[in-house]
Amino acid sequence: MPGGYPSLHMMIDGEKVTGGGRRTFDVVNPATGETLAALPLADAADLDRALETAAKGFRIWRKAPAAERAAVLTGAARLMIERREDIARIATMEQGKPLAEARIEVMMNVGLFNFYAGECHRLYGRELVRPEGMRSVVRHEPVGPVAAFSPWNFPIGNPGRKLGAPIAAGCSVIMKSAEETPASALAVLQCLYDAGLPKEVAQAVFGVPDEVSRHLLGSPVIRKLSFTGSTAVGKHLMKLSADNMLRTTMELGGHGPVLVFDDVDVDQVLDTAVPGKTRNCGQVCVSPTRFIVQEDVFERFRDGFVARMEATQVGDGLAQGTQMGPMANPRRPEAMERLVADARGKGAKLHTGGERIGNRGFFYKPTVLSEIPLEAEVMTEEPFGPLALINPFRSEDEMIIEANRLPYGLAGYAWTSDSRRQRRLADAIECGMVGINSHMIGGADAPFGGVKWSGHGSEDGPEGVLACMVTKTVHEG
Numbered sequence: 001m002p003g004g005y006p007s008l009h010m011m012i013d014g015e016k017v018t019g020g021g022r023r024t025f026d027v028v029n030p031a032t033g034e035t036l037a038a039l040p041l042a043d044a045a046d047l048d049r050a051l052e053t054a055a056k057g058f059r060i061w062r063k064a065p066a067a068e069r070a071a072v073l074t075g076a077a078r079l080m081i082e083r084r085e086d087i088a089r090i091a092t093m094e095q096g097k098p099l100a101e102a103r104i105e106v107m108m109n110v111g112l113f114n115f116y117a118g119e120c121h122r123l124y125g126r127e128l129v130r131p132e133g134m135r136s137v138v139r140h141e142p143v144g145p146v147a148a149f150s151p152w153n154f155p156i157g158n159p160g161r162k163l164g165a166p167i168a169a170g171c172s173v174i175m176k177s178a179e180e181t182p183a184s185a186l187a188v189l190q191c192l193y194d195a196g197l198p199k200e201v202a203q204a205v206f207g208v209p210d211e212v213s214r215h216l217l218g219s220p221v222i223r224k225l226s227f228t229g230s231t232a233v234g235k236h237l238m239k240l241s242a243d244n245m246l247r248t249t250m251e252l253g254g255h256g257p258v259l260v261f262d263d264v265d266v267d268q269v270l271d272t273a274v275p276g277k278t279r280n281c282g283q284v285c286v287s288p289t290r291f292i293v294q295e296d297v298f299e300r301f302r303d304g305f306v307a308r309m310e311a312t313q314v315g316d317g318l319a320q321g322t323q324m325g326p327m328a329n330p331r332r333p334e335a336m337e338r339l340v341a342d343a344r345g346k347g348a349k350l351h352t353g354g355e356r357i358g359n360r361g362f363f364y365k366p367t368v369l370s371e372i373p374l375e376a377e378v379m380t381e382e383p384f385g386p387l388a389l390i391n392p393f394r395s396e397d398e399m400i401i402e403a404n405r406l407p408y409g410l411a412g413y414a415w416t417s418d419s420r421r422q423r424r425l426a427d428a429i430e431c432g433m434v435g436i437n438s439h440m441i442g443g444a445d446a447p448f449g450g451v452k453w454s455g456h457g458s459e460d461g462p463e464g465v466l467a468c469m470v471t472k473t474v475h476e477g
């Protein structure tokens with residue numbers, strides 16, 4: 001296998017499922033365009049077997065004591081630290097991000113698994129106040145087998161979230177992570193198995209996404225869907241989930257507004273905002289996207305942004321010094337070309353970038369557009385790429401209106417040194433997560449999720465585990 005990339009399989013009922021006449025999907029290194037390995041895809045019989053196993057896994061795991069569930073999660077966290085270099089390297093090979101970012105992703109999972117391990121012991125219910133001789137108790141129970149679909153942008157972190165919460169809650173889970181980045185997901189799952197997770201409890205399938213989701217969500221075995229991906233696919237999957245009245249966690253798209261007021265240290269904001277933009281080549285649901293800049297600092301902010309984007313070192317994620325890798329698949333540079341051409345055609349100014357780099361792999365230059373009319377597609381469609389949109393505004397009110405203009409509400413950011421304004425903005429920005437003078441909006445203990453078209457439900461934090469539980473009230477007379 002090239003450069004240490006593993007051979008690929010599914011994990012169904014404790015068995016590594018490979019070829020056997022199944023259809024396959026070629027996993028490609030986005031830095032080179034070369035095929036890394038062939039991934040076997042599930043047929044209907046594979047999915048039925050996975051469902052049967054998930055039902056069995058739930059019967060086992062719902063009875064597992066909190067200490068056992070916690071030990072699996074902490075054990076897996078320890079193994080991920082031991083295997084960090086291997087897992088990070090696999091993720092960079094199949095997804096493209098710089099190795100340093102992949103290492104951080106491993107450590108995000110470590111933090112989350114350790115936090116969830118603690119939550120296993122804190123899934124308290126409550127006793128209601130009742131007359132003598134009567135008792136009413138509210139308790140949380142695991143929802144049942146979970147279908148979890150995770151995308152390619154965080155090939156380690158997304159599977160960690162999709163597996164960690166159901167395992168902490170006492171559910172079983174069938175994970176279909178993105179076919180483009182399967183080995184990272186399998187490596188995370190292997191850490192859980194090696195830490196003692198019964199193989200019936202968590203399984204990994206791959207396939208044609210529409211076939212897999214219709215099959216799993218149409219089965220009475222599945223009780224919950226957890227999906228991360230685009231709003232369009234999320235809406236479609238919610239409709240499929242309605243027939244079986246599934247609980248859903250939907251972590252969908254965003255269009256991150258960043259409000260920059262004229263009372264800030266512009267260089268300090270840029271030192272955070274630009275690496276925030278180029279992180280994972282902009283393929284991040286909480287990426288800062290629309291820079292809404294007060295007019296007195298607009299030109300300095302724009303020029304400083306352009307200079308820093310031009311200084312960003314783009315290359316193979318495995319190479320020393322690379323700050324931004326290729327885009328993850330050929331669809332992304334195509335989307336960048338379409339969005340930039342449309343915006344320029346409608347009058348936007350291009351300051352840097354706006355084109356691919358070379359013809360090997362899926363590289364695209366860090367790009368800055370300004371004075372972009374609202375009619376440009378990129379002002380409503382999530383660019384999901386290294387593209388910064390910078391527009392000038394006069395007043396706070398106008399800036400808030402622009403921040404809330406779109407139906408998305410995932411992450412929003414604001415930079416100002418005025419403490420009263422900071423509080424006003426925290427109230428006014430319609431997002432599930434707001435960063436004030438900070439781009440750090442995540443953490444194992446912090447609920448992560450959006451509002452409006454960015455979805456509902458949270459991952460991480462106690463809310464992430466409770467999302468895999470249902471409430472039961474028991475009344476005793």
Ligand code: NAD
Binds near residue numbers: 153211228
């Ligand atoms: P896409 O919207 O088709 O796929 C997004 C993810 O959903 C992939 O992992 C894919 O395997 C999965 N998917 C697609 N159809 C599905 C189905 N019917 N059933 C189950 N899973 C399904 O397209 P894409 O080109 O991979 O990504 C395009 C857009 O998706 C991006 O521009 C971005 O807006 C969004 N996206 C968001 C996130 C996120 O973190 N919220 C991650 C990846 C992609």
